Amino acid sequence: MLERDFFARSVHEVAPDLIGVTLLVDGVGGPIVEVEAYDQGDPASHAFRGQTARNAVMFGPPGYAYVYRSYGIHWCINFVCNVPGRAEAALIRALAPEHGIEQMRARRGLLADRALCSGPGKLCQALGITRGQDGLPLDAPPFELLAREGTPSIVTGPRIGITRAVEHNWRYGLAGSPFLSRRFR
DNA sequence: CAGTGGATGCTCT
DNA sequence: GAGCATCCACTGT
Numbered sequence: 167m168l169e170r171d172f173f174a175r176s177v178h179e180v181a182p183d184l185i186g187v188t189l190l191v192d193g194v195g196g197p198i199v200e201v202e203a204y205d206q207g208d209p210a211s212h213a214f215r216g217q218t219a220r221n222a223v224m225f226g227p228p229g230y231a232y233v234y235r236s237y238g239i240h241w242c243i244n245f246v247c248n249v250p251g252r253a254e255a256a257l258i259r260a261l262a263p264e265h266g267i268e269q270m271r272a273r274r275g276l277l278a279d280r281a282l283c284s285g286p287g288k289l290c291q292a293l294g295i296t297r298g299q300d301g302l303p304l305d306a307p308p309f310e311l312l313a314r315e316g317t318p319s320i321v322t323g324p325r326i327g328i329t330r331a332v333e334h335n336w337r338y339g340l341a342g343s344p345f346l347s348r349r350f351r
Numbered sequence: 352c353a354g355t356g357g358a359t360g361c362t363c364t
Numbered sequence: 365g366a367g368c369a370t371c372c373a374c375t376g377t
Contacts, residue, residue: 241371242369
């Protein structure tokens with residue numbers, strides 16, 4: 167498991183450190199290969215305009231899951247970072263499917279491995295993440311986070327799917343991974 | 352491969 | 365009533 171205070175830091179430190187960390191939900195998942203950072207004062211962040219019912223978890227303590235519905239169809243999961251009130255979070259965008267691949271296929275349909283978790287919405291569908299996991303701590307079931315071994319080679323670039331604050335290179339990925347949602351330029 | 356548009360539900364203006 | 369931290373199918377090269 168990750169150290170208790172892993173998430174009690176700036177999201178800009180946590181996000182790259184998440185690359186290579188294994189995320190499991192009820193034993194299904196694999197090493198994270200793509201993450202985006204959203205911080206306080208970030209016009210692209212859900213927390214930018216203050217606390218609401220939807221984003222309340224972002225304003226709470228670090229080390230918790232913030233799950234929201236995207237485009238009315240998909241679910242996306244964030245890990246809350248920093249200290250309460252700072253409302254920073256790392257969006258988990260892709261992982262390498264290694265554990266429970268059969269269950270992922272059952273949830274996603276018969277797809278190539280590289281299509282199972284290569285996007286925030288796909289990843290949540292493959293791991294069975296919904297509103298039911300919003301606000302749950304990351305150091306207790308159904309979650310399991312396993313520290314990475316070694317230091318991965320990390321690439322950065324602009325975040326995807328946003329219209330504001332596009333200038334920041336706050337998207338982090340595992341260099342050369344075939345499981346990214348999109349290539350890095 | 353690149354580009355486009357529809358599906359769909361909820362939040363906030 | 366607008367606008368999404370998306371995905372997939374479909375079009376045209």
